[in-house]
Amino acid sequence: xxxxxxxxxxxxxxxxxxxxxxxxxxxxxxxxxxxxxxxxxxxxxxxxxxxxxxxxxxxxxxxxxxxxxxxxxxxxxxxxxxxxxxxxxxxxxxxxxxxxxxxxxxxxxxxxxxxxxxxxxxxxxxxxxxxxxxxxxxxxxxxxxxxxxxxxxxxxxxxxxxxxxxxxxxxxxxxxxxxxxxxxxxxxxxxxxxxxxxxxxxxxxxxxxxxxxxxxxxxxxxxxxxxxxxxxxxxxxxxxxxxxxxxxxxxxxxxxxxxxxxxxxxxxxxxxxxxxxxxxxxxxxxxxxxxxxxxxxxxxxxxxxxxxxxxxxxxxxxxxxxxxxxxxxxxxxxxxxxxxxxxxxxxxxxxxxxxxxxxxxxxxxxxxxxxxxxxxxxxxxxxxxxxxxxxxxxxxxxxxxxxxxxxxxxxx
Amino acid sequence: xxxxxxxxxxxxxxxxxxxxxxxxxxxxxxxxxxxxxxxxxxxxxxxxxxxxxxxxxxxxxxxxxxxxxxxxxxxxxxxxxxxxxxxxxxxxxxxxxxxxxxxxxxxxxxxxxxxxxxxxxxxxxxxxxxxxxxxxxxxxxxxxxxxxxxxxxxxxxxxxxxxxxxxxxxxxxxxxxxxxxxxxxxxxxxxxxxxxxxxxxxxxxxxxxxxxxxxxxxxxxxxxxxxxxxxxxxxxxxxxxxxxxxxxxxxxxxxxxxxxxxxxxxxxxxxxxxxxxxxxxxxxxxxxxxxxxxxxxxxxxxxxxxxxxxxxxxxxxxxxxxxxxxxxxxxxxxxxxxxxxxxxxxxxxxxxxxxxxxxxxxxxxxxxxxxxxxxxxxxxxxxxxxxxxxxxxxxxxxxxxxxxxxxxxxxxxxxxxxxxxxxxxxxxxxxxxxxxxxxxxxxxxxxxxxxxxxxxxxxxxxxxxxxxxxxxxxxxxxxxxxxxxxxxxxxxxxxxxxxxxxxxxxxxxxxxxxxxxxxxxxxxxxxxxxxxxxxxxxxxxxxxx
Numbered sequence: 011x012x013x014x015x016x017x018x019x020x021x022x023x024x025x026x027x028x029x030x031x032x033x034x035x036x037x038x039x040x041x042x043x044x045x046x047x048x049x050x051x052x053x054x055x056x057x058x059x060x061x062x063x064x065x066x067x068x069x070x071x072x073x074x075x076x077x078x079x080x081x082x083x084x085x086x087x088x089x090x091x092x093x094x095x096x097x098x099x100x101x102x103x104x105x106x107x108x109x110x111x112x113x114x115x116x117x118x119x120x121x122x123x124x125x126x127x128x129x130x131x132x133x134x135x136x137x138x139x140x141x142x143x144x145x146x147x148x149x150x151x152x153x154x155x156x157x158x159x160x161x162x163x164x165x166x167x168x169x170x171x172x173x174x175x176x177x178x179x180x181x182x183x184x185x186x187x188x189x190x191x192x193x194x195x196x197x198x199x200x201x202x203x204x205x206x207x208x209x210x211x212x213x214x215x216x217x218x219x220x221x222x223x224x225x226x227x228x229x230x231x232x233x234x235x236x237x238x239x240x241x242x243x244x245x246x247x248x249x250x251x252x253x254x255x256x257x258x259x260x261x262x263x264x265x266x267x268x269x270x271x272x273x274x275x276x277x278x279x280x281x282x283x284x285x286x287x288x289x290x291x292x293x294x295x296x297x298x299x300x301x302x303x304x305x306x307x308x309x310x311x312x313x314x315x316x317x318x319x320x321x322x323x324x325x326x327x328x329x330x331x332x333x334x335x336x337x338x339x340x341x342x343x344x345x346x347x348x349x350x351x352x353x354x355x356x357x358x359x360x361x362x363x364x365x366x367x368x369x370x371x372x373x374x375x376x377x378x379x380x381x382x383x384x385x386x387x388x389x390x391x392x393x394x395x396x397x398x399x400x401x402x403x404x405x406x407x408x409x410x411x412x413x414x415x416x417x418x419x420x421x422x
Numbered sequence: 423x424x425x426x427x428x429x430x431x432x433x434x435x436x437x438x439x440x441x442x443x444x445x446x447x448x449x450x451x452x453x454x455x456x457x458x459x460x461x462x463x464x465x466x467x468x469x470x471x472x473x474x475x476x477x478x479x480x481x482x483x484x485x486x487x488x489x490x491x492x493x494x495x496x497x498x499x500x501x502x503x504x505x506x507x508x509x510x511x512x513x514x515x516x517x518x519x520x521x522x523x524x525x526x527x528x529x530x531x532x533x534x535x536x537x538x539x540x541x542x543x544x545x546x547x548x549x550x551x552x553x554x555x556x557x558x559x560x561x562x563x564x565x566x567x568x569x570x571x572x573x574x575x576x577x578x579x580x581x582x583x584x585x586x587x588x589x590x591x592x593x594x595x596x597x598x599x600x601x602x603x604x605x606x607x608x609x610x611x612x613x614x615x616x617x618x619x620x621x622x623x624x625x626x627x628x629x630x631x632x633x634x635x636x637x638x639x640x641x642x643x644x645x646x647x648x649x650x651x652x653x654x655x656x657x658x659x660x661x662x663x664x665x666x667x668x669x670x671x672x673x674x675x676x677x678x679x680x681x682x683x684x685x686x687x688x689x690x691x692x693x694x695x696x697x698x699x700x701x702x703x704x705x706x707x708x709x710x711x712x713x714x715x716x717x718x719x720x721x722x723x724x725x726x727x728x729x730x731x732x733x734x735x736x737x738x739x740x741x742x743x744x745x746x747x748x749x750x751x752x753x754x755x756x757x758x759x760x761x762x763x764x765x766x767x768x769x770x771x772x773x774x775x776x777x778x779x780x781x782x783x784x785x786x787x788x789x790x791x792x793x794x795x796x797x798x799x800x801x802x803x804x805x806x807x808x809x810x811x812x813x814x815x816x817x818x819x820x821x822x823x824x825x826x827x828x829x830x831x832x833x834x835x836x837x838x839x840x841x842x843x844x845x846x847x848x849x850x851x852x853x854x855x856x857x858x859x860x861x862x863x864x865x866x867x868x869x870x871x872x873x874x875x876x877x878x879x880x881x882x883x884x885x886x887x888x889x890x891x892x893x894x895x896x897x898x899x900x901x902x903x904x905x906x907x908x909x910x911x912x913x914x915x916x917x918x919x920x921x922x923x924x925x926x927x928x929x930x931x932x933x934x935x936x937x938x939x940x941x942x943x944x945x946x947x948x949x950x951x952x953x954x955x956x957x958x959x960x961x962x963x964x965x966x967x
Contacts, residue, residue, distance in 0.1 A: 253813055253824035260810065264799045269744065270791060271810040272780030 053379050054325060057371035065364050074354050086349025087342040095228035096348070099301075101334075101341025102230070103128070103293035105238035107319030108326065108333040109245050110289030115328040116249065117262040117282045119172070123165060123183025124290040125316025126190030129308055130164040131157035131291025132298040133194060136202070136213060136305040139220035146219035150233075153220065153295050161291015162284040164190065169283035173276045187316065191308040198305055213305040222300035231300035234292070238334070241289060245330035254281055290316060314362065318344075321369045340365070423579065423610070425636075428478035430464055438464040439475070440634040446627075451601055451611040453625035455618070457654055457888060461634040462614045463505075466581050469612075470502045471495040482579075501572025502581040507564050511557040515539070515550055519571045542573055546607075547600055562593035569600075580604070581612045586620055587913070591952035598624040618647050630654055692720045693753075694876050694907035695741070700750035700760075702740045709748075710736040712931040720875070723898065723908040725922030727915065727951055728929065734911040735792050737928070738880050741909070742789045743779040754785050755875055783811055785876075788869035792880035792911070794858065797865045803850040805835035808868045838867040843893070859890030866897060877901060880911040895921060915951065919944070927954035 066076035087097050107124045114121040121127075135153040138144065144152055168182035197213070204214040222231035249255035257278050261268035265275065297311055298304070305311070322340050326332035347361030423446050430439040438461045446452045456462045467473045469480060471489040479486045482498055489495050495502075509518050520526065520535050536552045543549055548566040556564060565585060572580055582601075586594045601611050601624055615621050621628055622645060629639040630653040637653045695718040704710030714737065718724050728734050739745035741752060743759065752760040759777040783789070791797045798807050809818055809831050819826050835849035844863045846856055853861060862882065869877070879898065883891040898921060902908055912918050918925055919939065925947075927934045934954040937947060 251825055251828075253819045253826055256806070256813055256826055259802065260799050260806075263801045264795070266796045267799050267810070270742075270779070270789065270796055272778065272783060 049379055050327060053375040054327075054372065057368060057375045060371045061364060061367035064367055065360070068360065068363065069354075069356070072356055074356065079350065079354060079356075082349055082353050083346035086353065087345040092228075093345060095225075095230055096345045097338065097341040098235070099228065099230045099341070100344040101337045102234050102238055103297055103315040104319055104322050104340050104344075105334055105337040106234065106241065106289045106293040106296065107315055108322035108337050109238070109241045109330050110286035111319050111323035112326055112328045112330045112333050113245050113249065113258070114282055114286040115323055117258045117278065118265075119169065119279060119282055119286075120180045121165060121168075121183050121283065121286050122180055122320065123168060123186050123316070124286070124293075124319045125312050125314070126183070126187035127161035127164045127287040127290035128294035128297070128312050128316050129187075129190040129194050131161040131294030132305060132311050133190075133197065133294075134160035134291070135220075135295040135298050136197075136216075139216040139299070140202070140214060146217070149217070149220045150222065150299070153299055154292065157291045157295035158288040159291070161294065162288040164291070165283045165287025166280070169279045173279050191312075194305065194308040194311070198307070202305065204304065211307060216299065216303045220299055221303055222296065224300070229301065231296060234296035234300060237292060237296075238337075242330045242334050245285070249330065254278070258282060290319070293319075313344075314365075318365055321365055321372070324369065324372055423483070424481040425465070425469075426479050426481065428465065428468060428475045428480070430461075430468060430473065430475050437634050439468070441478070442631070442634075442636045443478075444629050444636050444639045446610060446612065448610050449605055449608050450626040451605045451613055451624050453613045453615060453621035453628045454631065455615065455621055455628055455650060455654060456631035457616055460631040460654075462631055463583060465631070466502065466583060466612065466614060469495070470500060470581060496575050496577070499576060499578035500581065501575060501577025501579070503565065503568040503572060503583065503585060505584040505587060507568055509556045509564055509567060512555065514553055514555050515559075515567050515570075516552045518556060518567060519552075519574050523575070539570060539574065542570055546570075546573065546604060560593075562589050562596070565589070565597070578608075579610045579612065581614070583614045584616070585613070586615065586617065590955045591915075591948060594620065618650050621650075622647065693717050694720050694755055695909065696751075696753040697741070698751040698753075700737075700740060700752065701748040702736055702745060702750075703748055704736055710931050711740065711747075714750075714928070714931070714933055716926055716933065716936070718876070718907045718909060720907050721902055721905050722924070723902050723910055723922045725918035725925040726909065726911045727918055727925050727927045727955060728913075734913075734928065735880060738789065738792070738878050738909070738911055741782075741878060742787060743777050743782040746776065754782065754787060757785055759785070780814075786872075786874045788872065788874035788877045790865060790869055790877070790879040790882050792884070794861050794865060798853045798861055800854040801852055803835075803852055804839065804844070804846055804856075804864055805831040805849045807853055807864055808835050808838055808871075811868060812872070838871055841871075842867040859886045862886060862890060862894065866894065870897065870901060873904070873906075875906055877906050877908045878911070879908060881913065882910075883912075883914070883917060915948070919947065925951060927951055929955060 062080075066080070069076045069079040085093065087093055107128065111121055111124060134156040138153045138156055139149060142149075142152065164186060165183070168177075168179050168186060171177040171182055172179045195211075198211045202213045204212045222233055224230060225232050225235075247255075249259060257268065257273045258281070260271065261273055261275060261278050268275070268278075293315060294311070297313075297315075302311065318340055322333060322336045325336040325339070343364060344361060347358055347364075350356045350360060351358050424444070426443050428439050428442045429437070431437050440461075442461070442465060454462050454465070464473065468475050469489065471492045471494050474490065480489060481487070482500075487498060489498065489500075492502075510521070513521075516532050516535050516539060519539060520530065520532070539552045543552075546569075548570055550559070550563050550566045550570065554563075556567065559567065569580070569582075585597060589597060598620065601613065605611050605626070613621065613625060622642065625642050627639060627641050628645055628650065630637045630650060632654055697717070698715050700711050700714040701709060702711040716724070726734055726737065736745060740747050740760070741754075747760050747762055749762050750760065751758065751763075759782055762776070789797075799810070805828070809826075813819055813826060813831075814824075817827060817830055832849050838844070839846060839849060842863045844856075844860050844867065846860060853864065856864070866882075877898075882898070883894050886894070895917070898908060898910070910918065910921055922939060925937045925939060927937070935950070937950060939947065
């Protein structure tokens with residue numbers, strides 16, 4: 011009888027099937043009360059690694075060896091003082107936007123509009139620098155102030171709509187990004203078009219006093235860096251130690267309980283969105299006053315910081331103290347993306363792909379954190395009657411009333 | 423059918439079913455008794471295919487069967503009526519019954535289904551209008567729809583999980599009669615309950631579960647309430663007494679009388695809550711409260727009875743300031759908190775006065791919400807939850823920045839944990855890790871520790887075990903003795919009767935009647951309340967004699 015004999019195969023299959031019929035693999039999804047810090051870290055790292063793996067496939071598809079690509083990226087983002095400086099420079103707007111979004115997400119206000127708030131901050135700063143006619147020393151403080159206000163107001167429009175008419179803020183904030191971008195486009199092509207730029211769509215360069223000071227040879231402006239780090243600490247303090255932060259946490263975790271406790275959603279939303287929008291606006295000021303020194307095409311100003319800030323905040327699990335770390339990580343990714351483009355000829359969009367993949371896997375890993383998959387094997391012999399399993403003496407039963415919601419738990 | 427050594431262990435180490443074995447005879451009503459948490463629902467979920475057992479087998483008509491899904495269970499002739507109905511409110515009865523049936527042609531044969539449903543209705547005495555929309559039906563009628571749903575799919579074995587918890591006394595009688603009739607026609611009925619009385623009335627055989635084990639199975643002739651209670655809770659005399667008290671119909675008022683007579687001295691007569699002509703809209707825009715009026719004095723417990731859970735919740739919400747009233751007046755401790763009058767000539771300037779929930783709480787009002795999840799934040803710790811209502815005031819919060827003194831919060835938490843007997847690893851334990859009874863204790867600790875003058879308790883013992891239930895009732899009695907006024911909202915008639923001094927019955931948002939309970943004959947009161955709950959006006963008066 012040859013190995014390919016059909017009857018042998020059939021018999022083998024038959025035996026396999028009867029084996030399957032008797033073996034029962036039970037997969038259960040058990041909810042976990044709250045994930046430990048270690049679990050969260052593990053899940054985040056796993057998400058990152060998965061994103062790295064898939065990006066490697068993309069590199070390979072482009073004809074670039076993944077190992078070489080990662081080597082180049084690592085060297086370009088962390089391998090030298092210049093590289094570190096560039097990484098930090100990239101990280102600053104992410105830090106500002108990220109801390110604001112961390113607060114916003116804690117409150118469950120999904121502010122997707124950081125991009126637009128950033129741009130409006132940039133617009134306000136440009137106005138102060140070029141058209142306000144203020145004396146030199148006042149320029150930078152006013153730029154910061156008005157940039158913050160502009161960003162805050164831009165966000166508050168969506169917050170007001172949410173608080174009064176229950177309009178979903180994801181849609182309003184997202185759409186307002188496009189409005190902001192178009193406003194910038196209008197300004198740089200129209201009334202604010204620079205006279206000295208020979209037809210290019212820039213505004214004039216800002217006067218010297220409106221330039222932010224940098225650290226040494228790098229392009230890092232120390233003001234915004236300091237602001238960013240201070241904000242991370244201050245927001246953590248706000249959240250954990252003050253009553254306003256307490257309200258934000260309670261309403262974010264359980265809005266009904268907040269209502270029953272007499273907390274005002276509107277007041278808390280006002281605070282959260284002003285801070286979140288204001289910080290994004292500050293990031294815009296930093297970009298326009300520290301990097302470009304003029305207003306140009308919106309995509310070159312914001313560079314997707316508003317959207318990447320969402321991932322930064324999420325990766326930090328909406329904890330303001332963790333945002334500097336995740337912002338730095340993404341700064342490295344960003345700087346690495348530059349290097350990728352220049353040294354390897356890959357399109358800059360690969361950075362966006364990478365960021366998107368990370369976000370996707372992070373959200374997916376949430377499921378792993380909230381639930382545990384458990385497998386149990388048991389053999390059931392219908393004829394034999396009793397199966398053996400690990401049923402020991404019964405322990406004390408806890409009553410589970412209407413608090414357990416998963417159907418596989420059930421109420422007993 | 424037969425259960426053979428069924429066990430089920432849930433993750434976390436909880437053993438819900440431990441080697442359960444017993445048999446059920448065809449054409450009988452078999453009652454499954456046990457306290458909350460004994461494992462009854464798990465066992466039935468296993469039978470219905472919602473959960474798979476870890477070991478053991480189920481035999482149906484002598485054949486071992488693997489029931490891996492409800493669909494398989496239905497094929498085997500098993501139907502289940504859940505405690506919380508799984509009906510789609512906006513659809514008609516017919517649509518609900520034929521929902522999910524296999525082999526339905528593209529153009530739904532609703533007319534044919536209607537005819538068949540009417541035939542089934544007649545045969546089993548389950549009167550319901552097939553064309554009616556489910557939201558228009560009463561709880562009893564909705565339950566009939568659930569039963570018809572199972573029968574339409576050819577159920578021979580019918581499982582009913584705590585079916586009487588939402589019914590008025592007369593509806594309960596109807597249901598029990600219907601079940602006996604169905605058994606006579608050859609169906610097998612499995613009746614899950616924790617109420618000894620009903621089980622004894624309707625069952626041919628009873629099985630008692632305790633802590634996941636089948637303690638015993640006996641025919642109804644051999645069963646006595648005491649014997650059953652002993653099987654349900656073991657030999658502990660206190661627990662025994664509590665169970666008998668909680669699970670029997672006839673005792674509560676006498677019990678309540680005993681505690682009332684000792685506490686009657688505390689009723690000071692000062693009016694704490696005055697409600698005048700209160701109107702409010704429900705969630706669907708339909709008027710929920712229509713001209714509700716009553717008063718509540720200090721040292722008194724007023725029970726609100728009514729079949730409609732949402733109505734009762736809306737009343738609580740309006741008084742606490744969480745839901746706007748459309749019309750009416752509410753005065754708490756002499757302070758007018760709500761005054762909406764549509765008639766400008768009523769003396770005020772087209773009066774609209776409405777207090778915020780926080781202001782009302784500051785007047786000394788405590789609110790125990792009906793859904794525990796609404797009152798507590800799961801992800802935060804016990805200390806945070808305990809200061810949910812007082813965090814904005816000194817000593818917990820100081821200065822413009824509003825810094826919260828977490829040290830004080832922790833000390834407060836430790837004190838209350840000891841005082842109220844909350845079982846928890848520490849004051850910072852997240853609420854999500856606590857059991858239902860302990861969560862309720864946290865809630866009570868928060869609300870009662872401020873020595874409120876008015877307590878609005880909505881279904882405070884829902885879903886809790888015997889120990890927690892007793893503790894909470896004791897706490898409420900203590901509060902009454904202290905001089906607080908308590909508005910007790912509960913769908914558990916026994917609880918209302920055992921705790922309240924007076925009972926107000928709501929039907930369709932109106933006050934149908936008020937009954938005073940001291941010196942009352944339990945049977946008469948129960949009947950009167952039943953009639954009022956069913957909407958029969960004039961059956962109640964200020965005193966039940």
